[in-house]
Amino acid sequence: MSAEETTEDFDLVVIGGGPAGLTAARDVAAAGGRVMVVDENHAMGGKLRGQLHEDPADSSWWKGWELAEQAEKDAVDAGAQMMTDVVAWGLEPGWTVRLTYPAGRTGGPSQLTSRAVLVATGAVERPMPVAGWTLPGAMTIGAAQVLTNIHRVKPGHRVLVVGMDVLSLTIARAMQLAGVDVVGIVLPPTTVEGSSPRATLSRLAPMAKLAPARYMRLGGHFLGWPWVQALASRLVPRTLRMWGMPLQLRTSLVVIQGTDQVTGAALVNVTADGTPIPGSEREVAVDAVCLANGLIPLNELLATLDCSFLRSPDLGGTVPVHSDTLRTQLDGMYVAGNTIGIESAKIAEKQGALVALSIIDDLGLSSRRGGDAAGAALDLVGARRTMEFQFDANVQRGHDDVQRAWEKSGGRA
Amino acid sequence: MNDHMICRCEDVTASDVRAAIDAGACNAQEVKMRTRAGMGPCQGRVCRPAVEAMVGVSGEGVLQSTSSMTVHLPIRPVSLQDLVIIREQ
Numbered sequence: 234m235s236a237e238e239t240t241e242d243f244d245l246v247v248i249g250g251g252p253a254g255l256t257a258a259r260d261v262a263a264a265g266g267r268v269m270v271v272d273e274n275h276a277m278g279g280k281l282r283g284q285l286h287e288d289p290a291d292s293s294w295w296k297g298w299e300l301a302e303q304a305e306k307d308a309v310d311a312g313a314q315m316m317t318d319v320v321a322w323g324l325e326p327g328w329t330v331r332l333t334y335p336a337g338r339t340g341g342p343s344q345l346t347s348r349a350v351l352v353a354t355g356a357v358e359r360p361m362p363v364a365g366w367t368l369p370g371a372m373t374i375g376a377a378q379v380l381t382n383i384h385r386v387k388p389g390h391r392v393l394v395v396g397m398d399v400l401s402l403t404i405a406r407a408m409q410l411a412g413v414d415v416v417g418i419v420l421p422p423t424t425v426e427g428s429s430p431r432a433t434l435s436r437l438a439p440m441a442k443l444a445p446a447r448y449m450r451l452g453g454h455f456l457g458w459p460w461v462q463a464l465a466s467r468l469v470p471r472t473l474r475m476w477g478m479p480l481q482l483r484t485s486l487v488v489i490q491g492t493d494q495v496t497g498a499a500l501v502n503v504t505a506d507g508t509p510i511p512g513s514e515r516e517v518a519v520d521a522v523c524l525a526n527g528l529i530p531l532n533e534l535l536a537t538l539d540c541s542f543l544r545s546p547d548l549g550g551t552v553p554v555h556s557d558t559l560r561t562q563l564d565g566m567y568v569a570g571n572t573i574g575i576e577s578a579k580i581a582e583k584q585g586a587l588v589a590l591s592i593i594d595d596l597g598l599s600s601r602r603g604g605d606a607a608g609a610a611l612d613l614v615g616a617r618r619t620m621e622f623q624f625d626a627n628v629q630r631g632h633d634d635v636q637r638a639w640e641k642s643g644g645r646a
Numbered sequence: 647m648n649d650h651m652i653c654r655c656e657d658v659t660a661s662d663v664r665a666a667i668d669a670g671a672c673n674a675q676e677v678k679m680r681t682r683a684g685m686g687p688c689q690g691r692v693c694r695p696a697v698e699a700m701v702g703v704s705g706e707g708v709l710q711s712t713s714s715m716t717v718h719l720p721i722r723p724v725s726l727q728d729l730v731i732i733r734e735q
């Protein structure tokens with residue numbers, strides 16, 4: 234593309250080259266559509282690139298970066314075009330996608346015009362503000378995942394993980410495998426909503442019951458752990474060991490310490506309901522602190538347009554009202570992946586395949602893979618039921634609420 | 647001692663936000679108006695949920711936007727060159 238050329242006509246522009254966006258791009262391109270994928274990262278693949286899990290079914294490893302490269306290759310082979318290091322900063326009905334190049338201009342267009350747009354911008358981490366969180370050495374758990382699994386750099390030598398959810402436990406394990414001394418996994422400061430031992434356990438316990446046979450190793454540990462019984466008996470154990478790492482279920486972070494760099498953290502014991510116990514304050518020496526406070530669907534682009542949203546804790550935040558076939562209220566605008574609810578990469582990929590069927594249908598293209606969107610939407614509900622893990626056990630309830638809001642709104646505006 | 651940063655772009659601390667709430671700010675947008683939290687280069691992408699955690703989210707069910715703290719174009723910093731090209735067309 235020449236520098237003067239500032240606009241291009243596409244059938245589909247995909248914003249976000251994660252598993253959802255790349256899968257949709259592949260299928261629409263394979264059906265003969267002119268497709269462009271834009272991503273602000275320097276490489277395609279989205280959050281998939283940082284993922285490393287052990288699959289309990291066959292003890293194989295889920296290596297996200299390899300899956301990401303394959304997904305990009307499949308989309309390119311199908312005829313989709315790709316641009317990295319480019320941010321979509323605005324959408325205008327019609328559709329025009331405005332672009333800017335934060336990493337320096339590479340001669341790319343400043344806008345793209347397209348018949349359809351797929352917003353597949355994924356999720357971001359919810360911040361956990363606490364004294365010391367802006368010090369070098371304090372980072373989100375996602376940053377630790379990128380350092381460890383993508384850049385192969387230890388986030389620190391002695392690391393404290395704050396916050397207990399599927400993501401933080403998985404990444405704590407990845408750090409441990411990389412040779413990091415994970416000195417403890419503790420609860421967020423008591424001021425953080427839902428951070429009490431009881432609330433934390435009641436969020437984790439239902440996950441342990443999900444498809445136990447296929448749960449990603451962690452699940453086996455969850456089930457083996459005494460905490461499910463502990464919950465039933467209303468007792469919260471003080472510390473459990475997970476692969477030798479202490480999971481301190483009765484300890485909360487107070488502040489992160491250090492002047493130029495993290496040197497430690499102040500901790501306090503709490504009651505089951507999260508009240509600090511006076512006299513139990515203590516310090517632990519660490520050089521990095523990883524903060525995990527959950528994920529939020531990223532929806533800024535759609536928030537600037539004329540469509541409605543549903544607030545759903547089950548989905549992780551506020552998501553655009555859309556149909557179960559992933560059409561939005563705006564003609565030619567589609568959504569897929571974590572932008573409509575926090576789920577695993579496998580589900581995001583399925584949503585990508587589903588939305589492609591809707592787009593192919595609406596644009597009058599013909600799919601070579603076959604299948605119809607309504608059928609794929611039903612398959613997705615089934616897939617959720619047998620998923621080896623979920624970020625939120627009630628995610629399907631959230632999607633059902635969105636579907637009801639869609640029907641009530643009369644669908645397309 | 648427990649004061650900490652909420653909006654890194656505009657240097658707004660937790661006590662600034664608390665003072666705004668005490669002075670009557672009822673939602674994240676009103677906190678933004680009083681403190682500038684969310685008005686920097688990231689436009690609230692990081693601090694919006696942190697401010698909402700302090701002041702509460704407003705609205706339930708079907709809403710007209712994702713947050714009371716409004717989202718505006720451009721959603722990210724844009725190079726002047728890219729804006730100039732649009733103008734020329």
Ligand SMILES: Cc1cc2nc3c(=O)[nH]c(=O)nc-3n(C[C@H](O)[C@H](O)[C@H](O)COP(=O)(O)OP(=O)(O)OC[C@H]3O[C@@H](n4cnc5c(N)ncnc54)[C@H](O)[C@@H]3O)c2cc1C
Nearest residue numbers: 249251252253272273279280321355375570571577578581
């Ligand atoms: C920190 C973090 C860690 C995670 N770890 C795991 C894990 O270990 N296992 C797991 O199953 N799931 C994990 N997830 C969930 C993850 O979101 C899904 O697995 C999956 O990657 C979602 O796919 P997606 O295609 O919806 O979005 P993503 O994979 O997030 O891809 C979205 C892409 O959109 C791009 N983008 C966003 N906005 C713009 C814009 N305006 N302009 C241009 N590009 C844009 C981003 O750069 C990104 O590449 C994690 C999520 C996060 C946030």
